[in-house]
Amino acid sequence: MVKVKNLYKRFGKLEVLKGIDLELKGGNVTAILGPNGSGKTTLIKSILGLVVPTSGEIYVKGENVRKNWNYRKYIGYMPQIAVFPENLTLKELINMLVDIRKEGYNPNMKEEIIEGFKLEKYMDKKLKTLSGGTKQKVSALITFMFDPEIYFLDEPTVGLDPISSSFLKDKIRHQVERGRLVVLTSHIMSEVEEIADNIVFLLEGRIYVTGAVAEVIQQSGEKNLERAIAKLMEKGYNA
Incomplete structure (x- = not known):
């Protein structure tokens, strides 16, 4: 569904992405991971059209995204921190x-x-009065209600209570069962291990490791994904 070919991005003299090649297929959850400054946010924003790459190509459902905004209709984006028109009610925002x-x-x-x-009771409330956790639920609602084929979810469970977090994870898995592609970022490795099928681990602008979650853990010799990622980071920085 999404293909990235030889992608580079520079901000002035700073080279953030250094030749990314990646193919993401439907019917799975792929987690894009990496330490701060690794390039994962720039990669995702490049696919979304929020950042213009220096060179390289990006295709979404076979469409080259360069100077083409039509492909965005296939995508639902849930940012880590959503900003809404504060004086609207939730019902007005949806409409x-x-x-x-x-x-x-x-x-x-x-x-x-x-x-x-359980958002019914908030429908007539101004968005500026909602708590951070409730705004996160609103962000998920907006993302899912247009039933996109591709989801980009940035730290989707941050601020959610355990019941709401579990509900969202179930919805993610349901979309995958329908053949959708879900791409997420998270700093909670136990969450990634729970819901992701594959990981793409970036380090200093390059793909350092990619593969199935279970395989990455097994190859690391560690007992869980958190320890496997820590080992990858240590190895990468010492290389």
Whole structure:
């Protein structure tokens, strides 16, 4: 669904991405991991069209994304920190977004998310009055209710209580079972180990390791993903 070929990105003299080659297929959850400054945010924003690469190509469902915004209709993006128009109510925000985007809107999905997150009582409340955790639920609602084929989820469970976190993870797995591609970032390795099928580990702008979660753990000789990633980082920095 997403293919990245020889991708470079420079910000002035700083080279952030250094020849990324990557193919992401539907029907799985891929976690893009790496320490701060590794390039993972720049990679994701390049795919989303929020950053223009210095060179290289990106394809989404076979469409080259360069100077092409049409492909975004296939994508749902849940940022780590969402910013909403504060004076709108949740109901007004939903209606506005449905009116703007229209394509892909799935009212049944919307109702499932509202019910699962227990958002009914917030529908007539101003967005500025909502807590951080509730805003995170709203961000998930907006992402899922347009039923995209590709999801980019940045730290999706941050601020969620255990019940809401479990509900969101179940929705993610359900989308994967429908053949969707889910790409996520998270600093919670136990969460990645729980829901991700594959990982792409970036280090200093390059793909250092990629593969199935179970294989990466096994090859590291460690007992869980957190320890495996720590070993990868230590090895990479000492190389």
